[in-house]
Amino acid sequence: MARNTNLRWRLPVICLVLQVAMVILFGVFMRYDIQADAHWWLEKKLKNISSDIENDFYYRYPSLQDVHAMVFVGFGFLMTFLQRYGFSAVGFNFLLAAFGIQWALLMQGWFRFFEEGHIILSVENIIEADFCVASTCVAFGAVLGKISPVQLLIMTFFQVTLFAVNEYILLNLIEAKDAGGSMTIHTFGAYFGLTVTWILYRKNLEQSKQRQSSVYHSDLFAMIGTLFLWIFWPSFNSASCFHGDTQHRAALNTYLSLAASVLTTVAVSSIVHKKGKLDMVHIQNATLAGGVGVGTAAEMMLTPYGALIVGFFCGIISTLGFTYLSPFLESHLRIQDTCGIHNLHGIPGIIGAIVGAVTAAYSSPDVYGEPGLVHSLGFGGYKADWTKRMQGSSQIFGLLLTLAMALVGGIIVGLILKLPFWGEAADENCFEDTIYWEIPEEVNTVYIPEDLTHKHPAPVVPSIPMVLPSASLIPPVPPTTPVSLATPITSASLIH
Numbered sequence: 482m483a484r485n486t487n488l489r490w491r492l493p494v495i496c497l498v499l500q501v502a503m504v505i506l507f508g509v510f511m512r513y514d515i516q517a518d519a520h521w522w523l524e525k526k527l528k529n530i531s532s533d534i535e536n537d538f539y540y541r542y543p544s545l546q547d548v549h550a551m552v553f554v555g556f557g558f559l560m561t562f563l564q565r566y567g568f569s570a571v572g573f574n575f576l577l578a579a580f581g582i583q584w585a586l587l588m589q590g591w592f593r594f595f596e597e598g599h600i601i602l603s604v605e606n607i608i609e610a611d612f613c614v615a616s617t618c619v620a621f622g623a624v625l626g627k628i629s630p631v632q633l634l635i636m637t638f639f640q641v642t643l644f645a646v647n648e649y650i651l652l653n654l655i656e657a658k659d660a661g662g663s664m665t666i667h668t669f670g671a672y673f674g675l676t677v678t679w680i681l682y683r684k685n686l687e688q689s690k691q692r693q694s695s696v697y698h699s700d701l702f703a704m705i706g707t708l709f710l711w712i713f714w715p716s717f718n719s720a721s722c723f724h725g726d727t728q729h730r731a732a733l734n735t736y737l738s739l740a741a742s743v744l745t746t747v748a749v750s751s752i753v754h755k756k757g758k759l760d761m762v763h764i765q766n767a768t769l770a771g772g773v774g775v776g777t778a779a780e781m782m783l784t785p786y787g788a789l790i791v792g793f794f795c796g797i798i799s800t801l802g803f804t805y806l807s808p809f810l811e812s813h814l815r816i817q818d819t820c821g822i823h824n825l826h827g828i829p830g831i832i833g834a835i836v837g838a839v840t841a842a843y844s845s846p847d848v849y850g851e852p853g854l855v856h857s858l859g860f861g862g863y864k865a866d867w868t869k870r871m872q873g874s875s876q877i878f879g880l881l882l883t884l885a886m887a888l889v890g891g892i893i894v895g896l897i898l899k900l901p902f903w904g905e906a907a908d909e910n911c912f913e914d915t916i917y918w919e920i921p922e923e924v925n926t927v928y929i930p931e932d933l934t935h936k937h938p939a940p941v942v943p944s945i946p947m948v949l950p951s952a953s954l955i956p957p958v959p960p961t962t963p964v965s966l967a968t969p970i971t972s973a974s975l976i977h
Contacts, residue, residue, distance in 0.1 A: 557706065
């Protein structure tokens with residue numbers, strides 16, 4: 482079925498309307514935090530702060546840069562594995578992240594950083610907004626190649642809204658712990674995206690199946706995204722933690738879990754192949770599953786070997802999911818998961834939530850110390866009588882609520898995106914950049930053989946009739962005379 486994919490008016494209108502709305506809302510609600518305001522000098526004097534180095538910027542900004550690199554470079558390049566969709570993978574990821582951060586700053590600000598009628602803006606807000614956008618990037622992976630940029634912006638608007646509501650309930654009302662976002666980011670983003678792609682099921686997508694595969698150079702570009710994500714994931718899981726031991730512990734646990742998932746991914750990838758070869762899809766994705774699986778418990782006393790165990794099982798389960806579960810979901814449940822987000826984010830996210838619940842339920846003063854237990858799990862104040870089992874129950878309830886929010890929200894947003902005027906491509910044109918991008922012509926260097934008929938005529942030399950002497954009469958070449966194979970042998974040289 483032919484579809485109108487001309488976005489000349491639809492895309493500019495929605496981009497400009499959304500950006501103007503952001504300008505107005507920021508002007509009404511957004512104000513600098515005191516540490517970013519020009520009155521910081523007065524704050525230093527009142528609180529007897531001796532140096533600007535104590536400004537929170539110097540603690541948080543390195544983590545912000547790492548998380549920023551993950552969102553814009555890591556997720557963007559991870560999705561460039563499609564042979565004809567590299568522009569869209571990086572470009573549309575850039576678009577949704579740029580809009581999503583602005584909308585997340587407002588949504589999360591109204592829920593979590595609202596004081597005296599204004600949203601207080603600091604580096605911490607932007608880190609939290611990046612977390613929100615990361616969840617949207619996860620969902621984008623499920624519908625990659627099948628929706629228009631207009632649909633993507635609409636999906637981002639609704640997902641950021643639902644994310645902020647779900648996050649507020651989990652972290653502020655239920656008071657579940659989720660430092661690395663196994664529940665709020667990965668589980669929510671994965672099952673929201675899977676539900677949307679289930680609603681947007683394309684029965685004739687087989688017509689674009691060839692373009693859904695990768696080629697050598699596209700897989701190489703996708704590995705750039707994998708390496709960026711792998712390197713910066715410890716910053717991602719620890720960015721929102723308290724300074725000191727909590728943040729330190731979260732980074733260490735994440736590194737260990739990621740390292741373990743690499744080895745088990747390579748092992749299982751080789752086992753499931755009939756000839757023992759490695760599948761680049763597994764290496765690009767399942768090697769990151771350890772970072773997802775350790776997210777909730779990253780700041781807890783998981784222990785170093787516990788982090789290795791989490792990564793060990795996440796690598797195995799994620800690789801098996803890519804091999805066996807993804808084909809089953811597409812053929813039996815009509816879930817066309819382009820990037821396999823169920824295996825990288827969905828299942829490891831649930832594992833991470835369960836690991837966090839178990840770790841919290843078995844926390845004790847012997848392990849944390851009384852002050853450490855209060856500091857890490859918040860047992861204090863009105864939660865003085867809060868037991869560790871109550872905290873474990875809170876973690877499980879947070880997981881169930883996240884799944885419910887993702888599934889219900891995904892159905893509603895999927896039905897909105899199913900309307901026929903958003904400019905999506907037809908089934909036979911999916912996974913193709915030329916639908917929405919101006920593609921430069923490829924210049925191929927072609928070797929044209931020399932046409933001897935058009936050569937300039939050689940100067941006329943009078944021919945001398947002669948008879949070549951026999952080989953026995955040709956004097957041998959002296960050993961000291963170099964012979965060049967590139968020098969043509971003429972009749973004159975033979976005479977001499």
